[in-house]
Amino acid sequence: MLEIHNLHATVADKPILKGLSLSINAGEIHAIMGPNGAGKSTLGYTLAGRPGYEVTEGSATLKGEDLLALEPHERAAAGLFLGFQYPVEIPGVSNLQFLREALNAQRKARGEEPLSGAEFMRLAREKAALLSMDMEMLKRPVNVGFSGGEKKRAEMVQMGIIDPALAILDETDSGLDIDALRIVGEGINSIMRRPDRAVLLITHYQRLLDIVRPDYVHILSGGRIVRTGGPELALELEERGYEAVA
Amino acid sequence: MASMQTLTLPTRRDEAWRYSDHAALTRVWPTLAAPERIVVAAGEEAVRIVDALPESGILQIEAELGEGARLALFGLVAGHDYGRLEVAVRLASGAHLELGAAILGGGAQTLEVVTRIDHAEPDATSNQVVRSVLGGRATGSFLGKVHVARDAQRTDAEQSVKAMLLDRGATANAVPQLEIYADDVKCAHGATVGELEAMGLFYMAARGIPPAVAKRLMLQAFIADAFVEAGDAGEALEARATEYLGSLL
Numbered sequence: 020m021l022e023i024h025n026l027h028a029t030v031a032d033k034p035i036l037k038g039l040s041l042s043i044n045a046g047e048i049h050a051i052m053g054p055n056g057a058g059k060s061t062l063g064y065t066l067a068g069r070p071g072y073e074v075t076e077g078s079a080t081l082k083g084e085d086l087l088a089l090e091p092h093e094r095a096a097a098g099l100f101l102g103f104q105y106p107v108e109i110p111g112v113s114n115l116q117f118l119r120e121a122l123n124a125q126r127k128a129r130g131e132e133p134l135s136g137a138e139f140m141r142l143a144r145e146k147a148a149l150l151s152m153d154m155e156m157l158k159r160p161v162n163v164g165f166s167g168g169e170k171k172r173a174e175m176v177q178m179g180i181i182d183p184a185l186a187i188l189d190e191t192d193s194g195l196d197i198d199a200l201r202i203v204g205e206g207i208n209s210i211m212r213r214p215d216r217a218v219l220l221i222t223h224y225q226r227l228l229d230i231v232r233p234d235y236v237h238i239l240s241g242g243r244i245v246r247t248g249g250p251e252l253a254l255e256l257e258e259r260g261y262e263a264v265a
Numbered sequence: 266m267a268s269m270q271t272l273t274l275p276t277r278r279d280e281a282w283r284y285s286d287h288a289a290l291t292r293v294w295p296t297l298a299a300p301e302r303i304v305v306a307a308g309e310e311a312v313r314i315v316d317a318l319p320e321s322g323i324l325q326i327e328a329e330l331g332e333g334a335r336l337a338l339f340g341l342v343a344g345h346d347y348g349r350l351e352v353a354v355r356l357a358s359g360a361h362l363e364l365g366a367a368i369l370g371g372g373a374q375t376l377e378v379v380t381r382i383d384h385a386e387p388d389a390t391s392n393q394v395v396r397s398v399l400g401g402r403a404t405g406s407f408l409g410k411v412h413v414a415r416d417a418q419r420t421d422a423e424q425s426v427k428a429m430l431l432d433r434g435a436t437a438n439a440v441p442q443l444e445i446y447a448d449d450v451k452c453a454h455g456a457t458v459g460e461l462e463a464m465g466l467f468y469m470a471a472r473g474i475p476p477a478v479a480k481r482l483m484l485q486a487f488i489a490d491a492f493v494e495a496g497d498a499g500e501a502l503e504a505r506a507t508e509y510l511g512s513l514l
Contacts, residue, residue: 067467067471068470068471069467069471070463070467090470090475090476091467091470091471092469092470092471092473092474092475092476092479094471095470095471095472095473096473100471100472101471103468103471106468107462107464107465107467107468108465109465109468109469109482109483109486110486111483111485111486111487111489111490112482112483112485112486116482117469117472117474117482118472120474120478120482121469121472121473121474122473124473124474124475124478125473128473160486177472181472181473
């Protein structure tokens, strides 16, 4: 699904990723943990093509397609979804309008027919219910006036509607109370835990991994993956800290 | 009322014409129609929608609002090399003016909204919202004069002016002018000039929305502020505005 080989990336000429390699197969859930400043968010942004995040070496492919050759919106249409650590507010554009434009732009890019208004609303209602989100919230402007937890749930509704092949979720668990964490975690399982999907969770905490059970856990430090293990690695980190484990 | 109509060709020294395209003015001046007059009688309400400027590019409106009267005026200034919407309004006691305008310019267009709101008597209110989107080397200007007469107590006059520049060569001018001769008044004005949020554009791209569509969505939302109070007529104006936006992106 996702193949990253020897990826180097800079932000404002500062090297952040320094030879990162990672392979994720369809049907797998991977977690990346690591100290602040290790490059976790940079990995997500670089793969999604955020302007200013320059790849200086290495490769990244999604389902065999060269991600780095694509514009950001083309990467999304190719199946990549980045869940933002800080979802962005877009005043005056409703969630429903935003999502319908997004979904139909992706469908168009893939040569599929756009969804009708009624089909889209049915889909939106279904995914909102999955995340216990009131449809009224989706009529409001994107993320404007949403609490931290509501933003994260709204992101998962977006993911449900867009139905990506690969989701990179950057600290989707931050800012969530216990109930919201369960709703979001179960939402991730129900949307993405499928044989033809894959997830890369970027997180600091075990608590999300108790709900979304990863197949592999990686430790990112100094811009590279320094250790890979099974779910037990996250528990070991929680007990002993990065310094001892990585 | 103090008319803004000038019989002789204005020059750049005339404050209300300082950002105008004087070459274009010289051409159209001899054929310029007399200002449109709107009179709203005491207690009445009127709505004027300017969805297109006349062929000359210049529309001048003079309005007189009686006691407690209300005028809602919404306009789109776009589609002309030189376009000007000029509005002079006199408000009697307790009258209200709601004015919303969008300036959408590209290429080398020079577009402007020039208002003079005369709070001649007490308790009148006015609210002006102007949004500009400017690309290429276009110039968009808002000159808004609010005059509050000596005994026009409890006047409440608001101006909100925002411009979005799409290209480095584009220019926005915002000149609010307050002349206040009463002491118990509320006159607020705010003006900002900005660019589209890079993070918002990336967020939309990360969901698969191509840049031109993302910009259009953000700009539509931006100019919608000007037509919020226009109800159904606002939707028609927004639809027209969207067509112009498409040509700027």
